[in-house]
Amino acid sequence: MKRLVLLLSVLLVACSNDNAPDVSSEAAAADARQTLQQAASTDGKALYVACAGCHGAQGEGNVALSSPSLANQQTWYLERQLLGFRSGLRGSHPEDGYGAQMQAIAKTLPDDNAVKAVVGYIATFKAKPAAKTLDGNIKRGADYYSNLCGSCHGPAAEGNELLQAPALAGVDDWYLLKQFNHFRDGVRGADESDRYGYQMGMMGKILPDDDIANDVIVYIQSLAD
Ligand code: HEC
Numbered sequence: 001m002k003r004l005v006l007l008l009s010v011l012l013v014a015c016s017n018d019n020a021p022d023v024s025s026e027a028a029a030a031d032a033r034q035t036l037q038q039a040a041s042t043d044g045k046a047l048y049v050a051c052a053g054c055h056g057a058q059g060e061g062n063v064a065l066s067s068p069s070l071a072n073q074q075t076w077y078l079e080r081q082l083l084g085f086r087s088g089l090r091g092s093h094p095e096d097g098y099g100a101q102m103q104a105i106a107k108t109l110p111d112d113n114a115v116k117a118v119v120g121y122i123a124t125f126k127a128k129p130a131a132k133t134l135d136g137n138i139k140r141g142a143d144y145y146s147n148l149c150g151s152c153h154g155p156a157a158e159g160n161e162l163l164q165a166p167a168l169a170g171v172d173d174w175y176l177l178k179q180f181n182h183f184r185d186g187v188r189g190a191d192e193s194d195r196y197g198y199q200m201g202m203m204g205k206i207l208p209d210d211d212i213a214n215d216v217i218v219y220i221q222s223l224a225d
């Protein structure tokens with residue numbers, strides 16, 4: 001019994017850690033906000049200094065800080081997400097600790113011009129191979145992907161600006177799975193005024209179980225090869 005209690009409390013800590021930023025990422029966030037308070041809103045490169053501590057000097061991402069790669073993502077999507085963080089549409093759910101952290105940083109960007117300038121600088125980064133940390137049944141993932149996801153995200157998960165559905169191929173797999181689960185659980189996209197997030201929120205409930213969600217992400221990663 002004692003063992004079970006111990007196991008349960010370890011699991012609880014593990015779960016809460018997933019959503020609560022640790023000391024090192026809180027320190028990086030404080031540094032970033034300080035840097036942003038001093039940067040000019042037109043200088044994308046100077047603004048990006050504040051982002052590099054978590055997302056990497058070339059937008060390569062950092063799994064230890066739960067920070068996704070930005071280098072492979074489309075600029076219209078990056079811009080819309082930053083504006084969503086700024087307005088509070090994203091990162092406001094009480095269980096979205098990392099989203100809240102990113103929201104505070106986005107709000108410290110001096111103004112909306114600064115959003116454009118920093119995304120313009122990110123667009124100069126070379127694409128990088130996405131992190132592959134998951135294994136699964138690619139064939140089963142492919143079937144579910146083509147039936148349920150491809151109509152919006154594109155047959156090669158290349159994204160579709162008209163539908164505002166981002167590229168998924170080339171984005172770190174751990175991040176895709178985490179975001180998918182956040183949509184499923186209403187941690188992201190639960191607010192109806194978050195037009196595109198809400199659409200994806202409904203899709204988060206469409207896959208029957210965790211194993212299949214895992215397989216779909218593994219398939220998406222295979223498309224970036
Ligand atoms: C303290 C670490 C930290 C710093 C500094 C930081 N970010 Fe983030 N960022 C994150 C985390 C963590 C996430 C993932 C949030 C989530 O899980 O929803 C994120 C998410 C994002 C996203 C959404 C990507 C997507 O595909 O959904 C964008 C865009 C972004 N950050 C841009 C920036 C920019 C631009 C800066 C600099 C002005 C910056 N970030 C600074 C930690 C950071």
Ligand code: HEC
Nearest residue numbers: 148149152163164165166176179180196197199200203216
């Ligand atoms: C009706 C169109 C639509 C369908 C179908 C759809 N999505 Fe999405 N998806 C979106 C939109 C729009 C967004 C952007 C949401 C936002 O702006 O917050 C998105 C975002 C995502 C993200 C977050 C990416 C990131 O970098 O933050 C993931 C992961 C995702 N979708 C996976 C899937 C999977 C897996 C399926 C199939 C089960 C699927 N989607 C089906 C429209 C769709």
